[in-house]
Each structure stands twice: as C-alpha cells, then as structure tokens.
Amino acid sequence: MIVNQPLFGVPPMPIESPATRCAWCSSDPLYQHYHDTEWGVPEYDPQALFEKLLLDGFQAGLSWLTILKKREHYRRVYRGFDPVFMAAQTDADLQVLLTDPGIVRNRLKVAAARQNARAWLQLAGREDPAAWLWQFVGGQPKINCFASLAEVPAQTAEAQAMSRALKQAGFSFVGPTICYAFMQATGMVMDHTLDCFQHAPLADAMAEDRAQCRHSE
Numbered sequence: 001m002i003v004n005q006p007l008f009g010v011p012p013m014p015i016e017s018p019a020t021r022c023a024w025c026s027s028d029p030l031y032q033h034y035h036d037t038e039w040g041v042p043e044y045d046p047q048a049l050f051e052k053l054l055l056d057g058f059q060a061g062l063s064w065l066t067i068l069k070k071r072e073h074y075r076r077v078y079r080g081f082d083p084v085f086m087a088a089q090t091d092a093d094l095q096v097l098l099t100d101p102g103i104v105r106n107r108l109k110v111a112a113a114r115q116n117a118r119a120w121l122q123l124a125g126r127e128d129p130a131a132w133l134w135q136f137v138g139g140q141p142k143i144n145c146f147a148s149l150a151e152v153p154a155q156t157a158e159a160q161a162m163s164r165a166l167k168q169a170g171f172s173f174v175g176p177t178i179c180y181a182f183m184q185a186t187g188m189v190m191d192h193t194l195d196c197f198q199h200a201p202l203a204d205a206m207a208e209d210r211a212q213c214r215h216s217e
Helices: 029-037 044-058 062-075 083-087 090-095 107-126 128-138 157-168 176-185 199-206
Strands: none
Touching: 029 062, 044 062, 044 107, 044 176, 083 090, 083 107, 090 107, 128 157, 128 199, 157 176
C-alpha cells in the first residue's frame, strides 16, 4: 500500500499578531503553538504516528492541554516512544511508572501503552503502519469546511472503522472518538474551522482544487 508523500515542506509557522484560532484553542501559549504548527498538518512518519496514537489514548477523559504539558516527560520515560523499549517493560517497570507524577497515573492506561507497543510491533512486522493507518481516509487528507466548532463531529464512519481495526490488531484505548481526535491531530482530516487563520493555507496546501472541501455527515 502506498501513501502519498507529505504535502508540506515544513509545518505552518505561528504568527505574531492576534489571529482567530479554532474555538477549542485557549490562550495558553503552548496550546496555541500546538494549534498553529502541528494540529491538522498531515503526518506520515510512523514513529510520530505511534506517539500521537498513544498520547490520544492517554487523553481519554482528560483535556488535551493536560497531555500536551506532559508530552516531553512522556518522551523521556518512554525513550522517545520507542515501541521496542515499551513492549519489553516488565510489570515492575509499570509499577514504577505509576509513581511518576509527570505522567497520567492510570493503571489501565499505563498497561495499555505497553500492550499497544506490542501490537504496533506486530503490525509493523506485517506492513507499513503509516500506510495502514492512512488507508482509513483513502491515503489522502480529508478537507472539511466547518463554520464552527459545533459542526465538527466527535467521530465518523472512518474513525469507527479505524477503531474496529485497531482493536482487532490488539490495541486498546482506541475508541472511535479517540481515533477521530487522532485523525484530526495528524491531518488525516483537516478540521480547522473556516474562521481559523490556518484553514485556508492548510486547505490550499492539501488540494489544488478547493472543491474537495466537504462537510462530514
């Protein structure tokens, strides 16, 4: 399976002057930087996709900003989200992690991270995991044109299909809502709203023909 090459040389840069951002983005500088440079930008690197999939699982029931503030610490304790290292963790290792205030100390989530690393390695042993994940949007970003946050769905048929496939492959904390958040974060779908300053440049970069804009059902 072949995935299209990245459409971007570099992520969009944050702007200095006040701008209209998606309504979910607060005034927190870290959150704004994430919104301006990462969210919605197509990601094709398998390692980055693995990290983002796990981080979205850690987010379940929490705000994304909470996870974003812990991301660098997660990267340290998981050695850059190395799936080989994570898959080899012992039960004793997991117990130590549960004492670390720099992560979300949820026993189920910590255990799921190890299980998901093992599932990822099994998947990678069969095929390109990036291509496998991108297949659920046909290998190309889906460009949406939502006028407001109220129009953005919590999940879609594509997210439901990804969730089912991930669960069948042995992953956990991958429900359809988590999968759709993952799709949004990695640019598989572009859900910056029309009033957001990032919508037009990202949509233009994703498609020469803006007629590809669509509304999800």
